[in-house]
Structures are given as structure tokens and as C-alpha cells.
Amino acid sequence: xxxxxxxxxxxxxxxxxxxxxxxxxxxxxxxxxxxxxxxxxxxxxxxxxxxxxxxxxxxxxxxxxxxxxxxxxxxxxxxxxxxxxxxxxxxxxxxxxxxxxxxxxxxxxxxxxxxxxxxxxxxxxxxxxxxxxxxxxxxxxxxxxxxxxxxxxxxxxxxxxxxxxxxxxxxxxxxxxxxxxxxxxxxxxxxxxxxxxxxxxxxxxxxxxxxxxxxxxxxxxxxxxxxxxxxxxxxxxxxxxxxxxxxxxxxxxxxxxxxxxxxxxxxxxxxxxxxxxxxxxxxxxxxxxxxxxxxxxxxxxxxxxxxxxxxxxxxxxxxxxxxxxxxxxxxxxxxxxxxxxxxxxxxxxxxxxxxxxxxxxxxxxxxxxxxxxxxxxxxxxxxxxxxxxxxxxxxxxxxxxxxxxxxxx
RNA sequence: GGACAGGUGGCCGAGUGGUUAAAGGCAGCAGACUGUAAAUCUGCCCGCGCAAGCGUACGCUAGUUCGAAUCUAGCCCUGUCCA
Numbered sequence: 019x020x021x022x023x024x025x026x027x028x029x030x031x032x033x034x035x036x037x038x039x040x041x042x043x044x045x046x047x048x049x050x051x052x053x054x055x056x057x058x059x060x061x062x063x064x065x066x067x068x069x070x071x072x073x074x075x076x077x078x079x080x081x082x083x084x085x086x087x088x089x090x091x092x093x094x095x096x097x098x099x100x101x102x103x104x105x106x107x108x109x110x111x112x113x114x115x116x117x118x119x120x121x122x123x124x125x126x127x128x129x130x131x132x133x134x135x136x137x138x139x140x141x142x143x144x145x146x147x148x149x150x151x152x153x154x155x156x157x158x159x160x161x162x163x164x165x166x167x168x169x170x171x172x173x174x175x176x177x178x179x180x181x182x183x184x185x186x187x188x189x190x191x192x193x194x195x196x197x198x199x200x201x202x203x204x205x206x207x208x209x210x211x212x213x214x215x216x217x218x219x220x221x222x223x224x225x226x227x228x229x230x231x232x233x234x235x236x237x238x239x240x241x242x243x244x245x246x247x248x249x250x251x252x253x254x255x256x257x258x259x260x261x262x263x264x265x266x267x268x269x270x271x272x273x274x275x276x277x278x279x280x281x282x283x284x285x286x287x288x289x290x291x292x293x294x295x296x297x298x299x300x301x302x303x304x305x306x307x308x309x310x311x312x313x314x315x316x317x318x319x320x321x322x323x324x325x326x327x328x329x330x331x332x333x334x335x336x337x338x339x340x341x342x343x344x345x346x347x348x349x350x351x352x353x354x355x356x357x358x359x360x361x362x363x364x365x366x367x368x369x370x371x372x373x374x375x376x377x378x379x380x381x382x383x384x385x386x387x388x389x390x391x392x393x394x395x396x397x398x399x400x401x402x403x404x405x406x407x408x409x410x411x412x413x414x415x416x417x418x419x420x421x422x423x424x425x426x427x
Numbered sequence: 428g429g430a431c432a433g434g435u436g437g438c439c440g441a442g443u444g445g446u447u448a449a450a451g452g453c454a455g456c457a458g459a460c461u462g463u464a465a466a467u468c469u470g471c472c473c474g475c476g477c478a479a480g481c482g483u484a485c486g487c488u489a490g491u492u493c494g495a496a497u498c499u500a501g502c503c504c505u506g507u508c509c510a
Binding site for chain 1: 456458461464465471473475504505506
């Protein structure tokens with residue numbers, strides 16, 4: 019398995035990115051001979067990607083590190099269709115303006131992790147709406163319609179599962195795989211792209227593009243998928259207490275982002291370090307071999323490194339400082355959520371809501387009744403309790419991990 | 428267009444006239460134990476209210492009834508089969 023000779027495949031293999039590969043030998047050879055432009059497609063359904071997409075983004079980074087050219091494909095066109103893969107329900111339609119805005123917002127993350135420019139190995143970003151949007155229906159049918167059989171399309175998991183579960187699949191969505199295949203061929207022709215990467219659920223879509231390119235142009239292109247990333251307890255990555263773990267700063271504060279990684283399951287530490295940081299492998303091996311509570315040190319390193327890559331050095335430093343004063347010192351870190359109070363005092367319930375720890379008064383009261391609310395570290399069980407500020411900063415906590423600051427305005 | 432089946436809380440899924448803010452499970456939150464981990468156990472889990480209680484909620488609308496998620500009619504949506 020690990021007999022690769024190219025820098026690219028060795029790098030991807032040893033850091034755990036490879037799940038399936040269409041033609042290992044062929045790609046290995048190609049990567050040794052020339053710069054390989056490779057792309058990954060991203061949906062523009064939200065203004066930010068979340069950690070579920072981070073593997074893919076990191077893979078583009080590895081591609082560049084290995085001396086190749088990353089192509090970021092924004093699905094401005096395909097997002098209008100909606101990828102049915104792994105979904106039981108049709109995606110709601112987004113307006114053109116929303117999609118454009120989302121793409122602009124998502125772009126900021128890539129600029130941190132990839133080097134963009136005009137050079138041979140500089141990253142570029144393209145939008146498939148630029149070509150899919152212009153495509154005529156008859157033209158599309160002629161171009162690709164002859165190369166796809168419905169028989170085969172029905173066997174793809176994305177379609178088959180939906181049918182088996184008796185969930186509706188619209189004709190619109192049914193066309194998604196065709197358009198994605200079209201993308202691959204288009205990029206191969208116009209940008210010499212030879213490789214498409216993606217999550218393991220994208221295997222079928224990727225294969226379509228490969229076959230289409232081979233049949234239309236006789237060019238061999240390659241596909242590579244990453245393993246489906248789950249946390250050790252079997253959950254999909256990317257969800258946390260507050261919801262999705264967004265990559266964009268304005269969608270999730272750096273401190274929360276840092277905390278997400280800090281709370282990694284013991285068993286995932288090594289895997290995540292390899293995938294999501296640039297640390298050398300021997301260093302990672304040392305960190306992941308830490309036993310018992312010592313592994314917490316490795317989690318701090320993980321949180322620092324990932325935050326540094328995605329949010330920048332300053333964000334990582336501040337988040338770590340906040341965490342260490344808050345948890346170890348019992349003090350107040352500057353990165354905690356803060357609530358400015360104009361009055362002399364505030365009820366515990368309002369404070370919890372104001373800090374975002376409870377969505378309603380009832381929820382806040384339940385939290386208090388359950389013994390989960392703390393003021394300056396000591397539990398408050400009286401829901402009528404009022405916090406008196408007296409000009410000081412006061413720490414209010416929900417449980418052991420969520421802390422916030424009250425401050426006199 | 429026709430026949431049949433179905434649309435319940437974030438998700439899955441019971442429930443066929445009052446005892447149903449709606450069983451059970453999952454997810455989530457909190458407590459205990461720990462290491463800001465996992466596993467386990469316990470509590471909570473629509474909103475407002477200190478409370479009694481009130482308001483909303485079982486696709487939509489209009490009815491029947493003292494009383495409806497449960498019955499009736501129309502409509503919308505989905506699936507399967509037929510045209």
C-alpha cells in the first residue's frame with residue numbers, strides 16, 4: 019500500500035488522506051513527472067464552510083506543499099441544483115445573490131491555507147457557474163447525455179438510497195452527477211486539471227467525471243477520496259454544542275473554535291494532528307503516545323495549530339491564553355463572551371440568556387435548578403438570585419466548560 | 428387524471444374522541460465520576476409565569492362535538508401502482 023514514489027502520494031498516504039484512489043500507479047507516475055493540477059469542489063450553501071470540509075481544504079494544501087497546483091472549485095452552478103448525496107430531502111433553493119455572497123465569504127478561508135497567484139503551483143479559484151450557467155440544454159444533452167445511461171445512474175448510491183427509502187428525488191437533483199462530471203472534463207480541458215479529490219461520498223460523482231473525460235477526450239484523469247471522517251465515538255465531525263463548527267471567524271468565535279479541538283476525543287488526537295496540522299510526523303507520534311491526562315498537552319497543541327492555520331496566529335494565542343486562565347487559574351480570559359450591564363445588578367437568568375448560554379428563560383431556570391449555573395465558580399441554585407456587579411468583572415458559567423464575563427457598562 | 432398509502436416535537440417513531448404538552452428511542456443540556464477525553468449512572472429537554480395557570484403545537488382551512496393529533500369535508504404535499 020505504501021509503495022508510492024511521488025512526494026504527493028507519500029505525503030497524503032502517511033498523513034491519512036487516502037481512502038480510495040482510481041489508479042494509484044498512474045497518478046504516482048504523473049505526480050513524479052509533472053505538476054498536477056487537482057481540484058476539489060465546494061458547495062456554497064452557507065456563508066462559511068465548517069470543519070467537515072477542512073479535510074478537503076487541507077488536502078489542497080498538501081497538494082501545494084508537494085509541488086502541485088490546487089484548484090478550488092466553488093459550486094456556484096451546482097449549488098443551484100443541490101447535491102443529493104447523503105440526503106433524504108431536497109435542498110431548498112438559494113437565490114443567485116445568496117450564492118454569490120456565500121462564495122465571497124467562503125473565499126477568505128482558502129486564502130489563509132493556500133497560496134494564490136499566477137505561478138505554476140499557485141492556487142486558483144474557479145466558479146462552475148461561469149461555464150454551467152451558459153450551457154444550453156440541448157447542448158448539454160448532446161455533450162454528455164450520450165455518455166450516461168439511466169440504468170447506471172440509477173445504481174449510484176445517491177440515487178439508489180433515495181429511491182429505496184421512498185424519498186422523493188427530483189429530476190433537478192438527478193442531474194447533479196452529470197453536471198459534476200461535466201465540471202471535471204471542463205477543468206481538464208481548460209485548466210489541464212488531472213485530479214479530482216473529495217470525500218468518500220463523492221466517489222461516484224468523481225468516477226462519472228473520469229469516465230466522461232476519457233470517453234469524450236481520451237484523457238486519463240484521476241480520482242481520490244478521503245476516508246469519511248468521524249470522531250472516535252462514531253459521530254460526524256463538525257458538530258459541537260453550539261451547532262456547526264464554522265471555519266469563518268464571523269460565524270464562530272476563535273475561542274469556541276479552539277475549544278472544539280481542545281475537547282477532541284483521546285483516540286482522535288493523532289489522526290487529527292496528521293490531517294489538520296503541519297507538524298512533522300515524528301512530533302505527532304510523540305504527542306499521540308502520551309498517556310492518561312498527559313494527552314491533554316497534545317490536545318492543546320492540536321487546538322493551537324489548527325486555530326493558527328484557520329484563524330491565524332493571534333487568534334490561536336488569545337484563545338489559548340483565555341483557556342489557560344479560565345480553566346487552570348480560575349480567572350477571566352479576554353476571549354470569553356462578554357455581557358455589558360448598565361444596571362447595578364442582573365438576575366442569573368437574564369445573565370445566562372444574555373451570554374448565550376440559554377435560549378429562553380425556562381431553559382435558563384432549568385439550568386439553574388439542575389445545578390449547572392455558576393457565578394465566580396460557585397453554583398447558584400436559586401433562580402431568583404441577582405448578581406451584583408459593583409464595578410467588577412464577574413464570571414458566569416454554564417456547566418464546567420462554558421464561561422462568560424459580566425461587566426459594568 | 429385514477430386507485431391505494433401516508434404527512435406527529437431537532438430527527439426517528441407510538442398514539443384513532445377526554446386520563447395527551449403528546450409513549451419510546453436518538454440527538455442536545457446539566458449533575459456525579461474524571462483529565463476541559465471516553466464510557467457509565469442520574470436529572471432536564473415548546474414558550475411565558477415564583478406558582479396556580481395561561482399561550483401555542485400533531486400538513487393547511489373549514490366543520491362536527493361540552494371536548495379533536497384522533498371524526499367529517501375541501502385543499503396542499505409525498506410515496507406506490509395504473510392511465
